Amino acid sequence: MASPLNTAAGFVAALRGAAPYVHAHHGRVFVVAFGGDTAARADFPDLLHDLALLHSLGVKLVLVHGLRPQIDAQMRAHGLEPTFTHDLRVTNAAAMECVKAAAGILRTDIEAQLSAGLANTPMGGAHLSIAGGNWITARPVGVRSGVDHQLTGEVRHVALGAIRDVLAQDRVALLSPIGYSPSGEAFNLRAGDVAGAVAAGLGADKLIFVLDSDLRAWRRLLRSRSSGHLSLDELDTFLQHPRRKPLAAENRALLDSALAAGRHGVARVHLVGAANDGAILRELYTRDGSGLMFYADADYEALRTATLDDIGGIQALIAPLEAQGVLVPRSREKLELDIGHFDVAVRDGTVIACAATQPFPDAGMAEFACVTVHPDYRDAGYAAALLARAEARTKAAGGTGLFALTTHAPHWFIEHGFSRSQVEALPIAKRELYNWQRKSLVLVKAL
Template structure:
């Protein structure tokens, strides 16, 4: 897991609490790579030398004196973080309180160079992380700490943007999570007046585009979103933006049902859409072998035509490669039925994509619980979050029409919490 620690955090009242949360996560066995920013500390160093920060197109120009200030600021921040983490868990009764923090020259960098006629001098951008070295340290139970200072193979020193360092480290490590600690901004869904807890990549991109000229969106928040997008498009499973002002916010985001921040993840639903009448032959082709083997409840083409509006399909190159139906019932129940995936695509996550899409569709329809009836695929559903249920737990109208002779087993999933649904969706991506 890669966590970006902004320089503003170092000077805040919650710094010590965040350090304790990191140590606690470390004791849980979570491998941590920390990337420390030092923007306010650099500006303080410049002020002490009667220098003013210079920016062009949102990018800092780093001259010789500015570079000396940047190196000193990064060193002070690193020392501060190391000293707090090294204390271990305060008031721990155990003996193994010590936490080893490994910091060093783990990244190579190159100059930003001249852009639009502006020489950015010693402002740099990260090229490569020493992945084998970092992985070795993490495997030896060290916390790895990286600053925003990078070095070229020839020994030149560069002042890099720490947010970009964090996203590149996460992508080159293929980290499961990238976390940014921000000022506390929230996105509000104007339809429900509720805090937005999760965005897929396309939604995050659209938000950045629509707010490109909105001064109400802070530069740092935009940067965190942009780097979250970069990371998720380059192998990171998901990114989280968590307010650094929320006591225990990191732990809430990672270990509680509703979280405390904004989660950004990939879209696993490419090619998924609602079925049309023209899809019926493709649906029948998929389900016929399963009907012949009595895996699915008997259905003929006329029944599929009557209920085609309940079907969702995955299309690829004009062919239907997966399908499933979602039938709504009273008391906020829904049944997922007639699940079929072309054998050629069963190992490519298409069933997971279909399941995730239908769970989202059910939730948007006001459903709290989704159930399935199966005779042969119980383990597949259990691996994806469904739990064993009984016939008595089904809605009354379903019980009245249930074919008991099939002796189907009942499995159910609670999707009443949107955040819990987000986590289940991410679980599907890992299968």
């Protein structure tokens, strides 16, 4: 069967679906870090082509590459054995020469790939300009766990003005994990630390790590929701949990960099799998992405009282069910009058679930109505969360019960504490409006 994107309608739908993200990302600063293992993949040129497309779509790019396997290969070619303590390389003078050689070769290869422009390739017409410089000032990490790491360093200062000038010229900034000291020494740095420091210093909108590992394993590790996103607070709680199994040092360093960047102003940090073709495009230009995301903004996903600005989203959500006869149609005017009774679940600016709690104070009850969840998010607990808010609303107003009318979902209500009842159990005002032709089932729940 042909992919939906291979049809004209599928292509148009995908392009229109990406449009809000094209607008949102245009002119934004993204720092993208990828390890040397990712750069060693046979399909690495595909990632670079996707990064070039991001630039063409108006994203201001800062790229940071890693070097670990390339350094190891250089060292072994010179008869040297790599040495690590807790995943931190010990870099002596001989190893540092291998770092410089590996960085020069990989950087040249990356620049060559990003300079391609054959008309029949994804780089056709791209015309990227790449810039680099001595933008990272570093200092030695010193002695750790009783081991002198010599020329292994950490970021001391980032020449943010120079990087901003490059981005203002519509050029791509490319950084290698090497820093320099005022005394003229060069230090071997962790690419993740460089990327985090640059992203935080620039106030980047996104920091993206492209990993040569299985993102499903990361989701299981972090116990993230199926949607693949966690707040920074949830990440911090995970890292500090006393019963958590110890993380591999490399993974811990990556998550620490993600958390630090988020705490220093980077709104969203993404982990994307290099093995999935086009993963970075799907992560950035679809609502649910393809990887794992940590977000600092509290409103990325929220359960809250609806406002007038949500009416369009509510209408789009409930319209299909109204057309099927599952919900009673509501006009925009009716929604505007009742908007204060609605709660919504919002994800990345999109209303993905809603429900109304219509009070009947004379009867000490409220109606739980218009319960709708977007098909992509059903069975994720949103309806239950909206029910909890409805119960809290009703109790706060002095009510003692909820009721619901349904023709299609009685079992869901029963599973959540409702029981079948009769029309006579409804408040008088609601009973007078009951549609005997529709014959909705009556369910009630005592609070």
